Amino acid sequence: MMTLQQIYNHLDKISPFELQEKWDNSGLIVGDMAREVSQIVVSLDIDFTMIEEAKEGTLFVVHHPLIFGKLTQLDFAKYPSNLLEKMILKKQSCIALHTNFDQTHLNKYVFEKILGFKPEGQNPFLCTTKGEWNYKALLSLIKEKLNLPTLKVVGKKEKITSIALCTGAGASLMNEVEADCFLTGDIKYHDAMKAMSEDLMMVDIGHYESEKFFSEILIDELKVLPILAIIAHSKNPFHTETY
Structure with a gap:
């Protein structure tokens, strides 16, 4: 068993919470730092099924903060209070690794390990590389590696010599x-209009689809801890209908 504080300290070492953006809410979302944690569940998001299936005392380590923005009331019929109530009743806790983890792990992992690009430049949130890609070949690569049935593309360049993600x-x-x-x-629509006017090709790689690797990255960082850590696969809230 470990305390929530001990696990928090470990997470802070691998991806410092101080790196998060000012508008973000990474760090402790629900819990008591002095309490012991029975197990860790890692997931992109948290939902009813996870809370119900997880045992008492579970710590959820997620990418997206469950409390985001101003929370002025706890209306247990509405999100996120409906999830918070169930977690509190089961003495479960939650820590979020959001924009700090984007900077330290997620962007580079997807760029290099998933898409196979060699990072040649990186600022806190952007990975870039140079090379030569054919339009159709690049889109085929993205669809295959991210398992995307369709792609929304802004602009079209038959020859691409640099990519950012x-x-x-x-x-x-x-x-x-x-x-x-x-x-x-x-x-968004107006972002697409701006990109077109500035001759920037953009490819929408999906929010869920580009961040779903969070759990597999983080679980490796937790193997050194003397506590069970498992992955729970959150569901993509969107699905594609074909008629």
Whole structure:
């Protein structure tokens, strides 16, 4: 058994919470630092099924903070209070590793280990590389490696000589991108219009699809701890309908 504080300290060493963005809420979400943890469950997000299936005293280590923004009331019929109530009743706890983990682990892992690109430049949230890719070949690679049935693409360049990536929703970083093609998720309409006007090709690689590797990365970092750590696979809230 370990205390929540001991596990928190370990997580802080591998991905310092102080690196998180000012608007973020990484760190302790639910729990008492002095309490003992029975097991660790690692997941991109947390849902009802996970809470119900996990035993009392479980610590959930997630990527997306369950409490995000101003929480002014605990209405147990609404999200996230409905999940928080069930967790509290089972003395479960939650820690989030969000924008700090993007910087220390997630972006580089997806760029290098999943897509097979060699990082040649990196700022806190952007990985970049140079080379030569054919339009169709690049899209085929992305679809295969990220298991995407379809791709939304802004602009079209038959010859691509540089690529940048930010997992999750990174379109706000567009002004920092110095590449022919920018891979990120949750690309909005007006972001697409801006990209077109500035001759930046963008490929929407999905929020869930680009961040689903969080658990497999983190579980390796937890193997040194004297406590059981397992992965729970959260569900993508979106699905594709074909008629």
